[in-house]
Amino acid sequence: MPAPTPEALAHSQRLSALLRDEIAAAGGAISFERFMELALYAPGLGYYSAGARKFGAEGDFVTAPELSPLFSRCLAVQCAEVLAALAGGDILELGAGSGVLAADMLKELARLQQLPGRYLILEVSADLRERQRRTLAEQAPAMLAKVEWLERLPPAFSGVIVGNELLDALPISRFRRAPRGFDEFNVGVEGGRFVWCLRPAPEELRAALTTLETSLPQPLVEDYRSELCVRLPALLYSLADLLTRGALLLVDYGYTRQAYYHPDRYMGTLLCHYRQRAHDNPFLYPGLQDITAHVDFTAVAEAATAAGLELAGYATQAHFLLALGIAEQAGDWRGAREVKLLTLPEEMGERFKAMAFSKRLDLALRGFSLHDLSHSL
């Protein structure tokens, strides 16, 4: 791994000290979920809350909107279709990263003559909010007046809610199937270093894991390790609750539940990104690397439909973008290269999925017209 600069290392040490204090105050260990929450979002220190580069070629990882404006243009085509069906409405983007998705979508929506009333952004990171404002001012200055940053979810919303790689950034619980019941991975400290330690899963997690296991075709084998996002239902419930009319569109890497908890995936999906290297050590340079887990799309569909949304489609990113005309949008050779990166199975095409939900919207979404995999959930 490339060594961080002395400045970055000092930053990481400050966050590590905060984590060690919290572990000591909790009596020697905290859940991994809490560790991940602080590592990513501790005010002023967490990976997303503080000022590291993160996205793009010079950062730690590249997301689809960073890779090519073609991705954002296709999302704009899908949003335009919904906004037209609603005869107006807003867009709400959750976790807007560098702001490039917002800038490219707004430019395309202007070209399609289907601009939203407002483009709202909910971003938990103050540092990223600033970066988004700069990106929009540089790349889409004429659109800046449409954009509003929110401190919290609005009480009611009509239009399209968009989240690209939002769900993979939610803190997750790590568990292990014990001979009887489940253990939760906690984080302790030994000799100043973070170490894993196992504790019996607390009640809420144990109940969620028991429900999960009974929904699988076979029980999990002893010592099977994976993750579960306990926060997911509450987030989807809030989104379903505030959406009065329109659609929710989520794009992320993940699987159906059966594939996620397949016996072969016995070490789970926890993944860290540091300077374009993917690895599985979440204790490396806290605050300087991203920590993620894949998304259980069956859990997303269950939680959203239980909260009153209608499943509108589930497709691979490749099929979703092709249905929205990415091939026609591509144009020159550079475009063709970007289409390959976004759609080929060995690149982002199959690992990433798009999932949409609707409420009081009478529309078959174009993004799922090529190959809808909803039946596989």
Ligand SMILES: C[S@@+](CC[C@H](N)C(=O)[O-])C[C@H]1O[C@@H](n2cnc3c(N)ncnc32)[C@H](O)[C@@H]1O
């Ligand atoms: C992996 S990044 C993806 C950024 C961007 N969407 C992109 O595709 O480049 C995850 C983003 O979600 C934000 N985030 C995490 N939890 C959130 C929440 N509960 N509400 C809104 N944003 C959140 C992070 O601060 C970050 O901007």
